[in-house]
Amino acid sequence: MLNGRDPRIDFFRGLALIFIFWDHVPHNPLGQITLRNFGFSDAAEVFVFLAGYASILAYSKVLQREGFWMVSLKILRRTWVLYVVHIFLLAMLMGIVFFANSKVETRDLVQEMGLTHFITNPQQALTDELLLRFKPNLMDPLPLYIVLLLGLPLVLPVLVRAPLAVVAVSLVVYLLAPKLGWNLAAIADGVWYFNPVTWQLLFVLGGAAAIRAGQPHAPETRPLQRQPLFLAAATYTLLAGVITVSWRWPEIHDELMPAALSNLLYPISKTDLSPVRLLHFLALAYVTAKLLPGRAWTQNWLAQQSCRMGRYSLEVFCLGVLLAPLADMLNAQVDDAWPMQIFSALLGLALMAGLAAWLEFNKQLDLARRSDERPLNS
Numbered sequence: 001m002l003n004g005r006d007p008r009i010d011f012f013r014g015l016a017l018i019f020i021f022w023d024h025v026p027h028n029p030l031g032q033i034t035l036r037n038f039g040f041s042d043a044a045e046v047f048v049f050l051a052g053y054a055s056i057l058a059y060s061k062v063l064q065r066e067g068f069w070m071v072s073l074k075i076l077r078r079t080w081v082l083y084v085v086h087i088f089l090l091a092m093l094m095g096i097v098f099f100a101n102s103k104v105e106t107r108d109l110v111q112e113m114g115l116t117h118f119i120t121n122p123q124q125a126l127t128d129e130l131l132l133r134f135k136p137n138l139m140d141p142l143p144l145y146i147v148l149l150l151g152l153p154l155v156l157p158v159l160v161r162a163p164l165a166v167v168a169v170s171l172v173v174y175l176l177a178p179k180l181g182w183n184l185a186a187i188a189d190g191v192w193y194f195n196p197v198t199w200q201l202l203f204v205l206g207g208a209a210a211i212r213a214g215q216p217h218a219p220e221t222r223p224l225q226r227q228p229l230f231l232a233a234a235t236y237t238l239l240a241g242v243i244t245v246s247w248r249w250p251e252i253h254d255e256l257m258p259a260a261l262s263n264l265l266y267p268i269s270k271t272d273l274s275p276v277r278l279l280h281f282l283a284l285a286y287v288t289a290k291l292l293p294g295r296a297w298t299q300n301w302l303a304q305q306s307c308r309m310g311r312y313s314l315e316v317f318c319l320g321v322l323l324a325p326l327a328d329m330l331n332a333q334v335d336d337a338w339p340m341q342i343f344s345a346l347l348g349l350a351l352m353a354g355l356a357a358w359l360e361f362n363k364q365l366d367l368a369r370r371s372d373e374r375p376l377n378s
Helices: 007-023 031-035 044-068 068-102 116-120 121-130 141-152 152-161 165-178 195-211 230-246 250-256 259-264 275-291 301-311 313-333 338-377
Strands: none
Touching: 007 031, 007 044, 007 121, 007 141, 007 152, 007 301, 007 338, 031 338, 044 068, 044 141, 044 152, 068 121, 068 141, 068 152, 068 313, 116 121, 116 152, 141 152, 141 195, 152 165, 165 195, 195 275, 230 250, 230 275, 301 313, 301 338, 313 338
């Protein structure tokens, strides 16, 4: 632990932020090694699950210490901060995209980023922005987190006492939502790309995992090869990886994929968090937890950089959103030459890591100043 935090959670949050940035720079070679290329799920599932885990880890202690009304107030205050950040981030993103688009002649970045609605109907777009209905590319995760966090005060007291009951209700809602068309409205009679009515299950599962981790339970003594659940999860993860890799060669995929399995798998909806995506993430998370027990592996220098980014996930995420169109602009200047693509991807990563290091440095300075001031005030 670090100041009461679990460094493993910070590590994987930081890794998810890197993958999100690389996945949103078009034609980026490093985007070929991210999670989405080796399974049905991607960094979005990691981000939402860990958001639920971290939220319950933090706010359950506040609930126990200060009561329901105080924890609700703190959750709503955090939700308001995220909402304000989202509004300002979208304004900055639009400015950067318009600037980048003026420097690029080979493609229309405004259209690629989903900002056409603002060009054609700016007044309505501003209203939709405030109502979280206008979400250009890269801007979907924050509104989802805002809505999930907004509902947390209603769930938290029950979740800490009866997690299985909350998971059961959440699962029923998840299963009903696609069939009944439950989703929030977006622009042009559309719906949210990340349907909060289905993605809430992943958030709740993250919270339930946090509660489970804090409870005493007997350690597993059997070797991994004799644990049926691990073997099943590893097999599913491997099978999903093989199928996903086969998408690179559609002819081979179509030839080898049994029709019955194809009808069962496809379409794999990200909007409604398709069951095969959900199961892939849960299987991958379980296998990873089994293969990387303890926290010692997070202490090496490289892992520490990811942990630091995870500790300042909101700030680093916002920077990644703003850097993605700038990286795309740089790549377009040289006709997407691969050396520039790799350089821009690594430069963006360095800037994100640098921001986290700067924030950590400033935090240490504040702590040192408060420590120096305490004897003077005593």
